[in-house]
Amino acid sequence: MIQIEHIDKSFAEKTVLRDVSLEIPEGQTLAIIGRSGSGKSVLMKHIIGLLKPDRGRVLVDGIDINEISYRELRQVRRQFGVLFQGGALFDSMNTFENVAFPLRTFTNDTDAEIRKEVEHCLDVVNLSGVGPKKPSELSGGMKKRVALARAISLRPRYIIYDEPTSGLDPETSNTINDLIKNLADQLNVTSIVISHDMHSVLKIADRAAFLHAMRIHWVGTIAEMHRSDDAKLRAFVKANEYAIGESALPSTARASS
Amino acid sequence: MPSLQLRLTKPFFSLGQYVLLLTKAFTSLGEFGLYRRNLFIQMVRVGIDSLPIVVMAAAFSGAVTTVQTAYQMTSPLIPRSTIGAIVVPSMIMELGAVITGFILAGRVGARIAAELGTMRVTEQIDALEAMGLNSVGYLIVPRVLAGVLMFPVLYVTATFVGIGAGLLVAEFSGLVPIGEFVQGARNYFQPFDPFFGLIKSLVFGFVITSISCYMGYFTEGGAEGVGRSTTQAAVMSCVYLLIADLGLAILLL
Numbered sequence: 101m102i103q104i105e106h107i108d109k110s111f112a113e114k115t116v117l118r119d120v121s122l123e124i125p126e127g128q129t130l131a132i133i134g135r136s137g138s139g140k141s142v143l144m145k146h147i148i149g150l151l152k153p154d155r156g157r158v159l160v161d162g163i164d165i166n167e168i169s170y171r172e173l174r175q176v177r178r179q180f181g182v183l184f185q186g187g188a189l190f191d192s193m194n195t196f197e198n199v200a201f202p203l204r205t206f207t208n209d210t211d212a213e214i215r216k217e218v219e220h221c222l223d224v225v226n227l228s229g230v231g232p233k234k235p236s237e238l239s240g241g242m243k244k245r246v247a248l249a250r251a252i253s254l255r256p257r258y259i260i261y262d263e264p265t266s267g268l269d270p271e272t273s274n275t276i277n278d279l280i281k282n283l284a285d286q287l288n289v290t291s292i293v294i295s296h297d298m299h300s301v302l303k304i305a306d307r308a309a310f311l312h313a314m315r316i317h318w319v320g321t322i323a324e325m326h327r328s329d330d331a332k333l334r335a336f337v338k339a340n341e342y343a344i345g346e347s348a349l350p351s352t353a354r355a356s357s
Numbered sequence: 358m359p360s361l362q363l364r365l366t367k368p369f370f371s372l373g374q375y376v377l378l379l380t381k382a383f384t385s386l387g388e389f390g391l392y393r394r395n396l397f398i399q400m401v402r403v404g405i406d407s408l409p410i411v412v413m414a415a416a417f418s419g420a421v422t423t424v425q426t427a428y429q430m431t432s433p434l435i436p437r438s439t440i441g442a443i444v445v446p447s448m449i450m451e452l453g454a455v456i457t458g459f460i461l462a463g464r465v466g467a468r469i470a471a472e473l474g475t476m477r478v479t480e481q482i483d484a485l486e487a488m489g490l491n492s493v494g495y496l497i498v499p500r501v502l503a504g505v506l507m508f509p510v511l512y513v514t515a516t517f518v519g520i521g522a523g524l525l526v527a528e529f530s531g532l533v534p535i536g537e538f539v540q541g542a543r544n545y546f547q548p549f550d551p552f553f554g555l556i557k558s559l560v561f562g563f564v565i566t567s568i569s570c571y572m573g574y575f576t577e578g579g580a581e582g583v584g585r586s587t588t589q590a591a592v593m594s595c596v597y598l599l600i601a602d603l604g605l606a607i608l609l610l
Contacts, residue, residue: 112363148487170491178489188484191475202488254488 101126102147102258102290107156109142116142118314120156129284129291131301134311135336140294141185143311144262147292148180149173160258178206181251181289185263187243189235189250195222196231199250206254221249225279241272248279252287259283261293265300277303298340310336375571378493382501382567385494395499403465403500403566404507410464411511412518414456419448419519420526427532437533438541444523445542449550453516454557455602458565461508462594466569469500470590473573474583482574497574501566508562509555516554553609560601565594 102124109117116139124130132140145151146158149165157164160176168176189198199218203209209217222228225245235243244264251259261280265273281304284291295301301308301322308325310318310333318325318333328334385391426443473496476482485492520542527533533541572590576582 113360145483150483150486174489174491176489177487180487182484182487184480184484184487186479188480190481190484191479205488205490 101159101161102292103157103159104143104146105157105159107143107146107153107158109139109146109151109153115314117146117153120311120314120316122309122316122319124290124292126290127288128306129280129293129304131293131295131305131308132311133295133298133301133308133336136296138311139314140296140311141262144260144292144294147260148177148182178254179257181254181256181259183244183247183251183259183261183264185266187235187240187247189238189243189247191235193235194231195227195233195235195238195246198235198246199231199253202250202254217253218249221253222246224252224283225249226275239272241268241275244268244276245279248276248283252283255287256289258290258292261291261295263295263297264293265295265297273297273300276300280304296340298337312336374575375567378497378571378574379567381493382497385491385498388491388494391491391494392499392502395495396502399499399503400507402468403461403503404510407461407464407507407511408514411457411460411515414460415448415453415515415519416522418452418456419444419522422447422452422519423523423526423532424530427527436537436541438537438544440527440533441524441538441541442545443541444527444538445520446545446547446550448516448519448523449554450557451602453519454512454554454561455598456519457508457511457515457558458561458598458602459595461504461511461562462565462569462598463591465504466565466590466594467587469566469569470573470576471583471587473570474576474586477574477576478579478583493574497570500570501563504562504566505559506562508565509558512554512558553605556609557602557605560605561598564597564601568594568597 104120104122107117107120108115120143122130122132122143132143134140142151146153147160149158152166158166160179163172163176165173165176189195190201193201196218199221200214203214203217207214218231219228222231225248227242227245227249230238230242230246235246238246248264264276264280268276277300280291280293283289284304291304293301293305305322307319307321309316310330312318312332318328318330320328325333325337423440423444426440427437430437430439473482476496482492482496485495524535524538527538528535569590572586572593576586578585
């Protein structure tokens with residue numbers, strides 16, 4: 101379980117997060133939604149200790165990750181798989197080496213075992229056979245899927261997705277959404293999805309937290325979101341519907357609003 | 358625009374960041390398995406790949422120093438062997454290390470900053486950290502170590518090549534016969550001079566690679582930021598190399 105308690109974060113003179121609190125229970129998929137620049141990625145980086153809050157705590161399984169040594173923090177981080185917005189694939193390595201990198205670094209597996217595991221991970225993301233290709237030879241969607249294969253290679257307990265569908269066409273977005281949904285179901289991992297794509301959020305999340313004006317403005321299940329009459333949340337969802345040219349909320353929800 | 362307070366404190370903040378980065382790198386030295394493979398790759402990039410340009414620059418500077426020294430030694434009262442007595446210590450104590458330093462600042466420093474800067478802005482460094490890997494140990498330590506280990510090798514090569522080129526130019530252009538050149542060099546040779554040059558080369562290797570790593574590791578702001586870091590890495594490496602050069606001369610001579 102991940103608990104974020106009253107965190108504040110400022111960069112130079114700009115406050116990004118103020119008194120943000122959030123709980124992410126085991127086995128759930130939580131979407132953190134909000135406008136671009138609202139601090140979603142900053143919040144995500146606090147969860148894995150890439151950023152330290154100016155105030156407040158981040159607890160992973162009850163451990164305050166800002167109070168432990170760097171060595172202990174690295175141990176905590178190994179329970180996470182992170183899919184970064186641009187994939188963050190190592191461009192000096194090919195696809196196979198990218199996925200194999202965590203296995204080679206953190207396990208004592210033999211080359212044959214690593215090869216088998218990499219092939220399995222690439223198979224899970226429907227990318228068998230692209231091992232020898234360099235990241236520069238892959239499309240945006242393929243890069244994200246390879247990054248996802250790398251993120252799951254160590255069988256993490258938590259997976260964080262930072263804007264998993266941004267910059268992708270609708271069909272590729274759907275493929276990524278299906279993958280995230282399947283991984284959550286098959287591996288029973290706790291997932292945190294940072295997104296402003298409501299279409300994606302509605303498809304994959306159990307709960308959503310709406311980050312607005314530096315705070316968590318609203319938290320609830322997807323069903324509660326459908327029923328919510330919070331003006332700011334509805335305005336965000338509505339703007340998303342307009343942007344994607346179709347309704348983000350199901351017809352029943354629209355009827356009730 | 359950043360406030361006046363921010364602008365005034367920026368140099369101290371940068372210095373603190375640099376010291377903290379080096380502290381983290383130093384404490385990561387024990388994790389040899391983490392950077393072993395990268396260390397050999399970097400040693401090749403810093404050392405072997407820089408060899409052609411270092412050899413060329415050293416040869417020309419040795420030759421030019423010889424010709425210019427001969428040009429200034431016009432008095433019949435000064436023996437021609439003085440040319441060797443000036444050129445050889447100049448190469449050993451100053452030119453070999455400084456020329457290699459400037460070349461590495463431009464070639465290796467810029468490359469390190471561009472590589473790490475690109476990794477920073479494309480979140481590759483965040484990805485390493487998020488995996489639970491010590492990114493400083495994995496990226497910074499092998500680059501700085503490679504600089505410290507390979508710079509002396511390049512310095513020794515540059516010095517020999519520079520002296521050799523000076524010797525050949527002196528002989529073949531009729532400025533001074535090889536025998537006299539060598540005699541002059543031997544007469545004024547101080548055993549400490551090569552050690553001084555080696556100490557310099559170790560310090561320069563550290564200064565160039567650590568500053569370039571710092572510039573690259575803390576890059577901000579996309580492609581423009583990478584460009585800025587790369588330029589700053591080359592410029593600041595040269596500036597601190599000259600400061601270190603003077604500091605070592607005052608301290609050790």
